[in-house]
Amino acid sequence: MQTPLPRVLLGPGPSSISPKVQEALSRAPIGYLDPELFEITDRIRARLRTVFGTQNAFTIPLTGTGMAGMECCFANVIEPADKVLVGIHGFFGHRMAEITRRLGAEVITVEAEWGEVLEPAAIAKALDAAGKVKLVACVHAETSTGICQPLEEIAKLAREHGALFLVDTVTSLGGMPVEVDRLGIDISYSATQKCIGAPSGISPITVSERAWAVRQQRRAPVEWYFDWVLLKDYYDAPHTYHHTVPANLLYALDAALEEIEEEGLEDRWRRHVAVSTLLREQLKELGIKAFGRAEHRLPTLNAFYVPDAVDNEANVRARLLQDYGIEIGGGLGKLKGKIWRIGTMGSSATPRNVLLLSAALRTVLN
Amino acid sequence: MQTPLPRVLLGPGPSSISPKVQEALSRAPIGYLDPELFEITDRIRARLRTVFGTQNAFTIPLTGTGMAGMECCFANVIEPADKVLVGIHGFFGHRMAEITRRLGAEVITVEAEWGEVLEPAAIAKALDAAGKVKLVACVHAETSTGICQPLEEIAKLAREHGALFLVDTVTSLGGMPVEVDRLGIDISYSATQKCIGAPSGISPITVSERAWAVRQQRRAPVEWYFDWVLLKDYYDAPHTYHHTVPANLLYALDAALEEIEEEGLEDRWRRHVAVSTLLREQLKELGIKAFGRAEHRLPTLNAFYVPDAVDNEANVRARLLQDYGIEIGGGLGKLKGKIWRIGTMGSSATPRNVLLLSAALRTVLN
Numbered sequence: 001m002q003t004p005l006p007r008v009l010l011g012p013g014p015s016s017i018s019p020k021v022q023e024a025l026s027r028a029p030i031g032y033l034d035p036e037l038f039e040i041t042d043r044i045r046a047r048l049r050t051v052f053g054t055q056n057a058f059t060i061p062l063t064g065t066g067m068a069g070m071e072c073c074f075a076n077v078i079e080p081a082d083k084v085l086v087g088i089h090g091f092f093g094h095r096m097a098e099i100t101r102r103l104g105a106e107v108i109t110v111e112a113e114w115g116e117v118l119e120p121a122a123i124a125k126a127l128d129a130a131g132k133v134k135l136v137a138c139v140h141a142e143t144s145t146g147i148c149q150p151l152e153e154i155a156k157l158a159r160e161h162g163a164l165f166l167v168d169t170v171t172s173l174g175g176m177p178v179e180v181d182r183l184g185i186d187i188s189y190s191a192t193q194k195c196i197g198a199p200s201g202i203s204p205i206t207v208s209e210r211a212w213a214v215r216q217q218r219r220a221p222v223e224w225y226f227d228w229v230l231l232k233d234y235y236d237a238p239h240t241y242h243h244t245v246p247a248n249l250l251y252a253l254d255a256a257l258e259e260i261e262e263e264g265l266e267d268r269w270r271r272h273v274a275v276s277t278l279l280r281e282q283l284k285e286l287g288i289k290a291f292g293r294a295e296h297r298l299p300t301l302n303a304f305y306v307p308d309a310v311d312n313e314a315n316v317r318a319r320l321l322q323d324y325g326i327e328i329g330g331g332l333g334k335l336k337g338k339i340w341r342i343g344t345m346g347s348s349a350t351p352r353n354v355l356l357l358s359a360a361l362r363t364v365l366n
Numbered sequence: 367m368q369t370p371l372p373r374v375l376l377g378p379g380p381s382s383i384s385p386k387v388q389e390a391l392s393r394a395p396i397g398y399l400d401p402e403l404f405e406i407t408d409r410i411r412a413r414l415r416t417v418f419g420t421q422n423a424f425t426i427p428l429t430g431t432g433m434a435g436m437e438c439c440f441a442n443v444i445e446p447a448d449k450v451l452v453g454i455h456g457f458f459g460h461r462m463a464e465i466t467r468r469l470g471a472e473v474i475t476v477e478a479e480w481g482e483v484l485e486p487a488a489i490a491k492a493l494d495a496a497g498k499v500k501l502v503a504c505v506h507a508e509t510s511t512g513i514c515q516p517l518e519e520i521a522k523l524a525r526e527h528g529a530l531f532l533v534d535t536v537t538s539l540g541g542m543p544v545e546v547d548r549l550g551i552d553i554s555y556s557a558t559q560k561c562i563g564a565p566s567g568i569s570p571i572t573v574s575e576r577a578w579a580v581r582q583q584r585r586a587p588v589e590w591y592f593d594w595v596l597l598k599d600y601y602d603a604p605h606t607y608h609h610t611v612p613a614n615l616l617y618a619l620d621a622a623l624e625e626i627e628e629e630g631l632e633d634r635w636r637r638h639v640a641v642s643t644l645l646r647e648q649l650k651e652l653g654i655k656a657f658g659r660a661e662h663r664l665p666t667l668n669a670f671y672v673p674d675a676v677d678n679e680a681n682v683r684a685r686l687l688q689d690y691g692i693e694i695g696g697g698l699g700k701l702k703g704k705i706w707r708i709g710t711m712g713s714s715a716t717p718r719n720v721l722l723l724s725a726a727l728r729t730v731l732n
Binding site: 004006007009011013014016017022023025026027028029030031032034035036063064065066067068070071075095098099101102104191193199200201221222223224225241242243244245246247248249252321327332 | 370372373375377379380382383388389391392393394395396397398400401402429430431432433434436437441461464465467468470557559565566567587588589590591607608609610611612613614615618687693698
């Protein structure tokens with residue numbers, strides 16, 4: 001087998017990691033009750049609060065990917081027969097609904113076309129019709145469409161109806177403002193391999209006091225591995241054993257969060273906007289049209305229509321990967337074959353990567 | 367803060383990793399649908415079949431720790447009101463029962479004293495009394511007691527009663543014979559950070575055709591993140607997206623399994639026995655008595671009574687860690703404060719580490 005080119009990761013995640021994060025990954029492991037480990041996890045938890053924009057005490061690096069975070073966050077507050085409103089404007093909204101149904105909830109969905117955003121009026125109407133709803137959930141940055149959901153009005157509606165507000169920030173955290181406390185988000189989960197700049201395998205989650213109280217009042221048992229109470233007993237002193245946390249992934253996450261601190265969170269957000277803008281300009285020159293309304297497009301995940309002249313879009317992606325070691329993503333679900341998804345996230349979000357991709361695309365398309 | 371000494375990990379896991387595994391960890395990440403990634407996961411799956419001693423098609427590296435493996439393996443076959451027999455001879459047997467209860471099962475427990483093994487006669491009696499039991503479960507290598515459970519007769523009993531047989535091989539896989547197919551184990555999960563020699567964060571699991579059929583006939587929904595069917599659809603072609611697998615942990619696992627292949631599985635088992643024997647001899651010279659009956663002691667996790675002369679056993683462990691960078695484990699549950707648990711697993715299992723520990727213990731105890 002020929003040695004493959006190192007990858008330039010411009011897909012929907014994972015994104016590339018920096019040399020500093022690579023070095024941290026390879027440090028010697030440490031025990032799950034070692035005092036030094038808790039210095040690291042305490043620092044990670046403080047830094048995660050900063051990127052989430054929250055004071056929430058229960059903010060932890062969950063062992064598992066972003067999808068583990070999704071399962072964990074729903075499973076702790078949803079009991080069978082609870083009513084849950086899930087706003088769906090892409091693939092990951094459907095996942096939320098699927099997970100919530102499996103937990104035995106009565107799921108009310110409010111759907112927007114893929115590429116559009118959820119309208120607060122539609123959510124208000126559904127809430128009024130539903131009676132007591134325990135939780136309202138939606139995705140902030142839809143990885144399947146590249147669309148950013150405005151959250152302020154939905155947060156207000158959830159609060160007015162006495163419901164918790166849960167938001168997926170997998171593709172926004174670390175790359176754009178999240179503002180958990182200012183917006184009134186009660187529960188959020190993310191992933192480390194996108195805008196945070198670490199490898200996959202950890203899901204940062206944060207939980208408000210209000211959501212914590214709902215967890216404590218529940219009667220039905222929680223899935224053991226994802227139980228917030230057991231996880232809190234491990235991460236807070238006196239640190240009761242729950243599972244063997246992956247020390248190497250925590251080293252890498254700590255290093256990535258330190259890099260965010262060094263860059264400055266607002267400067268990092270601006271970098272994501274600048275690199276995303278450059279990408280759109282470059283692809284526009286190639287005649288490749290952006291998907292979705294301009295005012296809702298994410299700076300972290302950029303969706304483009306596959307050009308009409310392309311017969312087999314998967315071949316284009318395969319050639320980018322084979323000939324140039326560049327990964328971009330195809331469409332998911334109903335957008336399969338119709339769009340390309342190009343991530344400008346974390347360490348991958350550089351002008352150099354954008355120029356390389358546009359040059360490679362120009363070559364492959366000609 | 368003073369830079370701590372690199373750790374010599376002789377606790378209940380994680381164990382140390384080799385330079386080759388450290389190097390693999392730090393490689394650049396790769397996308398979750400990259401063809402090269404599936405070359406790696408296919409190789410890992412084949413190598414895991416070898417260490418499990420099985421031909422099971424559904425043998426995968428689950429994203430999560432050994433405890434994720436435990437949750438996953440019970441959750442896929444247990445439906446509410448199912449009868450499950452859990453044999454308990456230590457802390458992790460109790461965990462099995464706890465997880466199974468949370469899944470809504472009717473749990474029948476057969477308990478042995480911690481330090482003893484389960485008696486097949488007691489299990490036969492419980493099975494006869496219970497009526498239809500769906501699953502019989504126990505722990506092969508009890509990490510809390512250092513005791514090895516003989517499996518052959520329990521496997522036979524499970525089969526005779528038409529029940530599936532599930533075995534926790536967290537502290538045995540890669541360090542001693544497991545023999546899934548020969549023994550008739552239907553479901554097993556393990557962990558990578560013990561005798562396999564990789565970092566924590568992955569749980570190898572293997573499932574027989576018989577258990578797979580039970581999964582497919584179930585009616586109640588399965589926890590989404592751990593659903594075997596969704597995981598199979600990802601790991602088998604055409605590879606449907608489920609979650610972003612942690613490429614770096616997979617690189618490390620692949621490298622660790624390659625080292626097992628190079629060492630030879632039987633030679634590796636012999637090394638674990640030799641190093642464990644050396645440890646017992648060394649500690650006997652210090653007047654430290656081994657816990658449990660000699661014929662049931664594990665070669666991977668060695669339990670010893672805390673000497674009577676020691677007032678505060680936690681101080682001894684803290685001094686080993688602070689002064690010499692050596693981790694050993696304390697007792698769990700009802701053995702807390704009564705025993706020390708010393709792992710001789712994977713890359714940590716060397717004569718050098720044993721001599722260092724016994725010399726350090728001699729100094730600390732005097």
